[in-house]
Amino acid sequence: MTEVPPDIAEYLASPDTLPEWVRFYRAYPTVTAAVQAVGNGESVAVFTSEHTAYGQQVILIDGKPVIEVVLYPNSQAREALVTAYLNHSDPETATAAILHALPHLLPEDIDLTGIDCVVEPGNGLAPRFGFRRRVSAAGLHTWRDYDELHPLGELYQVLSWHSTGHNIAEGTEAVSILRSHGLPAVGCEPCGEPLTNRHPAWPGTWVCLAEEYGPRCDAFDDPFRELHELDAAGIGGPHDPSTSDLEPVT
Numbered sequence: 001m002t003e004v005p006p007d008i009a010e011y012l013a014s015p016d017t018l019p020e021w022v023r024f025y026r027a028y029p030t031v032t033a034a035v036q037a038v039g040n041g042e043s044v045a046v047f048t049s050e051h052t053a054y055g056q057q058v059i060l061i062d063g064k065p066v067i068e069v070v071l072y073p074n075s076q077a078r079e080a081l082v083t084a085y086l087n088h089s090d091p092e093t094a095t096a097a098i099l100h101a102l103p104h105l106l107p108e109d110i111d112l113t114g115i116d117c118v119v120e121p122g123n124g125l126a127p128r129f130g131f132r133r134r135v136s137a138a139g140l141h142t143w144r145d146y147d148e149l150h151p152l153g154e155l156y157q158v159l160s161w162h163s164t165g166h167n168i169a170e171g172t173e174a175v176s177i178l179r180s181h182g183l184p185a186v187g188c189e190p191c192g193e194p195l196t197n198r199h200p201a202w203p204g205t206w207v208c209l210a211e212e213y214g215p216r217c218d219a220f221d222d223p224f225r226e227l228h229e230l231d232a233a234g235i236g237g238p239h240d241p242s243t244s245d246l247e248p249v250t
């Protein structure tokens, strides 16, 4: 049985610790334990949405243990990326352009030394784009050693769900940055949501990513507002992709 360092024991005992971290640290209370498990063929990984979308795993690269972290853009930024990806006619060119554009979505002072922009395949609407860091686990025994030697710094903060005014670009700002990098990102003029007309549920109709039930622009100016009473709260109109130079898919 691996000894549990006091800071991890305290974290595990706290009612505020999220269940994914409890599972991870119970199984791997030290980096050494995680590295041993990987050597035995176990998959050592945790995904959490605490503050930001964050994946951490211990892997072997050329037989050497590595701690890999991937931080993903928050949902608002991802909406801009995925709609721009869908609007592009060529997925490979779109992927290359998004990887190139990703750092430009971050505030200028973010240090990306040791961070790679990566794409991970998936079966969703678009692949996953993220910021990946890999550091050697050699010589690290506790997770505290790892955290203190390799802090993630501000990158973690700027990708947070919580708006601090110093976050990754989203909405119309993200659309304009992506467009300046050659991507066919489109924003709704009144409401600012990034749009696609290639959502598989709504081909040819401009929707934002979450609109499984069809477009409902929050900023739509309903000409019949005064006439409805019971209905008025539920009515929204089409989005207005005024910045678009794209033809709808037919």
Ligand SMILES: [Zn+2]
Pocket (backbone or CB within 6 Å): 188, 189, 190, 191, 192, 193, 216, 217, 218, 219, 238, 239, 240
């Ligand atoms: Zn809109």
